[in-house]
Amino acid sequence: MKRAVLLAALLLCGGRLAAQETASPRLPDLPGLEDLPEPTRYLAGYVTAGGGWAVPFGGHWGDKTSGFKPSQVFAVSASKRVDELLSYGLETSYAWNHVNRKMSSMKVKIFEIGPFVRVFFPEGETLYYGTLGAGVYQWSQPSFRSGGAAYSSDSGSSAGMSLGGGVSYPFWFGSRLGLDLRWHHIFNMKGSNFVLDTADNFNLLLTLHYGVWKDKKTAP
Secondary structure, three states, X not given: OHHHHHHHHHHHHHHHHHHHHHHOOOOOOOOOHHHOOOOOEEEEEEEEEEEEEEEEOOOOOOOOOOOEOOEEEEEEEEEEEOOOOEXXXXXXXXXXXXXXXXXXOOEEEEEEEEEEEEEEEEEOOXXXXXXXXXXXXXXXXXXXXXXXXXXXXXXXEEXXXXXXXXXXXXXXOOEEEEEEEEEEEEOOEEOOOOEEOOEEEEEEEEEEEEEEEEEOOOOO
16 A cells, blocks of 8 residues: 555656656757858957067177167057958158267168068967068168267168067957067168168067957948
8 A cells, every 4th residue: 555655646746847847937048150240350450559669680780889779769660460360561660860879960760661571370369370561661870969060860771681580468448469579681771971881780679469350241
Protein backbone atom coordinates (compact mmCIF):
# COMPACT_ATOMS: atom_id res chain seq x y z
CA MET A 1 0.00 0.00 0.00
CA LYS A 2 2.80 2.45 0.93
CA ARG A 3 4.61 1.65 -2.31
CA ALA A 4 1.49 2.39 -4.32
CA VAL A 5 1.00 5.76 -2.56
CA LEU A 6 4.70 6.70 -3.13
CA LEU A 7 4.50 5.75 -6.81
CA ALA A 8 1.33 7.81 -7.28
CA ALA A 9 2.99 10.83 -5.62
CA LEU A 10 6.02 10.57 -7.93
CA LEU A 11 3.78 10.34 -10.99
CA LEU A 12 1.80 13.38 -9.83
CA CYS A 13 4.97 15.46 -9.30
CA GLY A 14 6.34 14.46 -12.70
CA GLY A 15 3.11 15.46 -14.37
CA ARG A 16 3.13 18.85 -12.73
CA LEU A 17 6.75 19.48 -13.75
CA ALA A 18 5.95 18.51 -17.33
CA ALA A 19 2.96 20.85 -17.32
CA GLN A 20 5.09 23.71 -15.99
CA GLU A 21 7.72 23.15 -18.70
CA THR A 22 5.00 23.18 -21.33
CA ALA A 23 3.48 26.37 -19.94
CA SER A 24 6.84 28.24 -19.49
CA PRO A 25 7.71 30.45 -22.47
CA ARG A 26 10.79 29.35 -24.40
CA LEU A 27 13.60 31.87 -24.76
CA PRO A 28 14.25 32.86 -28.36
CA ASP A 29 17.45 31.61 -30.01
CA LEU A 30 20.24 34.15 -30.16
CA PRO A 31 20.97 35.39 -33.69
CA GLY A 32 24.06 34.12 -35.43
CA LEU A 33 26.74 36.41 -36.81
CA GLU A 34 25.26 36.05 -40.28
CA ASP A 35 21.93 37.41 -38.97
CA LEU A 36 23.40 40.60 -37.47
CA PRO A 37 22.80 43.80 -39.47
CA GLU A 38 25.75 45.15 -41.46
CA PRO A 39 27.54 48.17 -39.94
CA THR A 40 26.41 51.47 -41.39
CA ARG A 41 29.77 53.23 -40.90
CA TYR A 42 33.36 52.39 -41.78
CA LEU A 43 36.82 53.72 -40.91
CA ALA A 44 37.87 55.71 -44.00
CA GLY A 45 41.30 56.84 -42.82
CA TYR A 46 43.31 58.86 -40.33
CA VAL A 47 44.34 62.46 -39.77
CA THR A 48 47.64 62.47 -37.88
CA ALA A 49 49.64 65.17 -36.12
CA GLY A 50 52.93 64.74 -34.32
CA GLY A 51 55.82 66.62 -32.77
CA GLY A 52 59.33 65.72 -31.76
CA TRP A 53 62.93 66.04 -32.88
CA ALA A 54 64.76 65.86 -36.23
CA VAL A 55 68.32 64.61 -35.60
CA PRO A 56 70.99 65.06 -38.35
CA PHE A 57 73.40 62.19 -38.89
CA GLY A 58 76.18 61.30 -41.32
CA GLY A 59 78.37 63.48 -43.54
CA HIS A 60 78.97 67.18 -42.98
CA TRP A 61 75.26 67.71 -42.19
CA GLY A 62 75.46 65.51 -39.10
CA ASP A 63 79.09 66.18 -38.14
CA LYS A 64 79.40 66.57 -34.36
CA THR A 65 81.93 69.42 -34.74
CA SER A 66 80.97 71.49 -37.79
CA GLY A 67 77.55 70.07 -38.71
CA PHE A 68 74.04 71.01 -37.58
CA LYS A 69 72.21 70.41 -34.31
CA PRO A 70 68.87 68.61 -33.87
CA SER A 71 65.74 70.70 -34.44
CA GLN A 72 62.18 70.60 -33.22
CA VAL A 73 59.91 69.17 -35.91
CA PHE A 74 56.16 69.14 -36.47
CA ALA A 75 54.36 66.83 -38.92
CA VAL A 76 50.80 66.45 -40.24
CA SER A 77 49.37 63.78 -42.54
CA ALA A 78 46.08 62.52 -43.94
CA SER A 79 45.63 58.94 -45.13
CA LYS A 80 42.95 56.82 -46.81
CA ARG A 81 42.50 53.14 -45.96
CA VAL A 82 42.46 50.67 -48.84
CA ASP A 83 41.77 47.78 -46.46
CA GLU A 84 42.71 46.72 -42.94
CA LEU A 85 46.39 46.43 -43.86
CA LEU A 86 47.13 49.10 -46.49
CA SER A 87 46.66 52.86 -46.67
CA TYR A 88 48.10 55.79 -48.61
CA GLY A 89 48.13 59.54 -48.14
CA LEU A 90 49.93 62.87 -48.11
CA GLU A 91 52.18 64.19 -45.36
CA THR A 92 54.15 67.30 -44.54
CA SER A 93 56.76 68.14 -41.91
CA TYR A 94 58.61 71.26 -40.81
CA ALA A 95 61.90 71.46 -38.88
CA TRP A 96 62.72 75.11 -38.19
CA ASN A 97 65.81 75.23 -36.02
CA HIS A 98 68.83 73.29 -37.33
CA VAL A 99 71.59 75.51 -35.84
CA ASN A 100 75.16 75.18 -37.08
CA ARG A 101 77.54 73.93 -34.38
CA LYS A 102 80.35 76.37 -35.33
CA MET A 103 78.32 79.43 -36.31
CA SER A 104 75.42 79.66 -33.88
CA SER A 105 73.79 82.52 -35.80
CA MET A 106 73.41 80.28 -38.86
CA LYS A 107 70.42 77.95 -39.01
CA VAL A 108 68.55 75.93 -41.62
CA LYS A 109 64.81 75.31 -41.91
CA ILE A 110 63.44 72.30 -43.80
CA PHE A 111 59.88 71.92 -45.09
CA GLU A 112 58.85 68.58 -46.65
CA ILE A 113 55.72 67.47 -48.49
CA GLY A 114 54.97 64.28 -50.37
CA PRO A 115 52.92 61.08 -50.71
CA PHE A 116 53.38 57.90 -48.70
CA VAL A 117 52.12 54.35 -48.39
CA ARG A 118 51.64 52.57 -45.07
CA VAL A 119 51.29 48.89 -44.18
CA PHE A 120 49.70 47.91 -40.85
CA PHE A 121 50.48 44.88 -38.70
CA PRO A 122 47.69 44.69 -36.08
CA GLU A 123 48.14 42.71 -32.87
CA GLY A 124 44.98 42.98 -30.80
CA GLU A 125 44.38 46.67 -30.14
CA THR A 126 48.01 47.55 -30.91
CA LEU A 127 48.87 48.71 -34.43
CA TYR A 128 52.40 48.40 -35.78
CA TYR A 129 53.10 49.93 -39.18
CA GLY A 130 55.78 50.57 -41.77
CA THR A 131 55.89 53.67 -43.97
CA LEU A 132 57.56 54.48 -47.30
CA GLY A 133 57.38 58.03 -48.61
CA ALA A 134 58.84 60.37 -51.22
CA GLY A 135 58.57 64.08 -51.76
CA VAL A 136 60.08 67.52 -52.16
CA TYR A 137 62.25 69.03 -49.42
CA GLN A 138 62.33 72.83 -49.42
CA TRP A 139 65.12 74.28 -47.28
CA SER A 140 65.94 77.86 -46.36
CA GLN A 141 68.75 79.64 -44.54
CA PRO A 142 68.10 83.20 -43.31
CA SER A 143 70.83 85.85 -43.56
CA PHE A 144 73.23 86.02 -40.60
CA ARG A 145 76.46 87.56 -39.33
CA SER A 146 79.45 85.65 -37.98
CA GLY A 147 83.00 86.81 -37.17
CA GLY A 148 82.27 90.32 -38.42
CA ALA A 149 81.15 89.07 -41.83
CA ALA A 150 77.62 89.22 -43.25
CA TYR A 151 76.17 86.23 -45.07
CA SER A 152 73.17 86.44 -47.37
CA SER A 153 70.11 84.25 -47.12
CA ASP A 154 69.78 81.18 -49.30
CA SER A 155 67.17 78.55 -50.20
CA GLY A 156 66.54 75.64 -52.52
CA SER A 157 64.60 72.45 -53.02
CA SER A 158 65.46 68.85 -53.68
CA ALA A 159 63.84 65.46 -54.02
CA GLY A 160 64.03 63.05 -51.14
CA MET A 161 62.57 59.96 -49.54
CA SER A 162 61.61 58.62 -46.13
CA LEU A 163 61.47 55.16 -44.61
CA GLY A 164 60.44 54.04 -41.16
CA GLY A 165 57.64 52.80 -38.96
CA GLY A 166 55.82 53.19 -35.71
CA VAL A 167 53.30 51.88 -33.24
CA SER A 168 50.00 53.25 -31.88
CA TYR A 169 47.61 52.39 -29.06
CA PRO A 170 43.96 53.27 -28.32
CA PHE A 171 43.87 56.61 -26.55
CA TRP A 172 40.77 58.81 -26.22
CA PHE A 173 37.45 59.16 -28.08
CA GLY A 174 38.47 56.89 -30.93
CA SER A 175 41.93 58.41 -31.33
CA ARG A 176 45.25 56.59 -31.08
CA LEU A 177 48.53 57.69 -29.48
CA GLY A 178 51.86 56.42 -30.71
CA LEU A 179 55.50 56.85 -31.67
CA ASP A 180 56.86 57.31 -35.19
CA LEU A 181 60.52 56.88 -36.21
CA ARG A 182 61.47 57.98 -39.72
CA TRP A 183 64.67 58.26 -41.73
CA HIS A 184 64.53 61.23 -44.12
CA HIS A 185 67.09 61.36 -46.94
CA ILE A 186 67.55 64.54 -49.00
CA PHE A 187 69.44 63.79 -52.21
CA ASN A 188 71.07 67.20 -52.68
CA MET A 189 71.18 70.27 -50.43
CA LYS A 190 73.62 72.92 -51.66
CA GLY A 191 73.69 76.62 -50.90
CA SER A 192 76.03 79.56 -51.35
CA ASN A 193 77.19 79.25 -47.73
CA PHE A 194 77.49 75.46 -47.55
CA VAL A 195 77.64 72.49 -49.92
CA LEU A 196 76.00 69.20 -48.96
CA ASP A 197 75.70 66.34 -51.43
CA THR A 198 73.13 64.61 -49.21
CA ALA A 199 71.50 65.25 -45.85
CA ASP A 200 69.97 62.68 -43.52
CA ASN A 201 67.68 63.10 -40.52
CA PHE A 202 66.15 60.73 -38.03
CA ASN A 203 62.74 62.10 -37.02
CA LEU A 204 61.31 60.82 -33.74
CA LEU A 205 57.74 62.00 -33.11
CA LEU A 206 54.97 61.52 -30.58
CA THR A 207 51.87 61.16 -32.76
CA LEU A 208 48.11 61.45 -32.35
CA HIS A 209 45.96 59.60 -34.93
CA TYR A 210 42.33 60.61 -35.29
CA GLY A 211 40.08 58.15 -37.14
CA VAL A 212 37.77 59.52 -39.84
CA TRP A 213 34.50 57.56 -40.10
CA LYS A 214 32.07 57.69 -43.01
CA ASP A 215 28.54 56.39 -43.60
CA LYS A 216 28.21 53.50 -46.02
CA LYS A 217 26.26 54.21 -49.18
CA THR A 218 23.06 52.22 -49.41
CA ALA A 219 21.35 51.16 -52.61
CA PRO A 220 18.15 53.13 -53.44
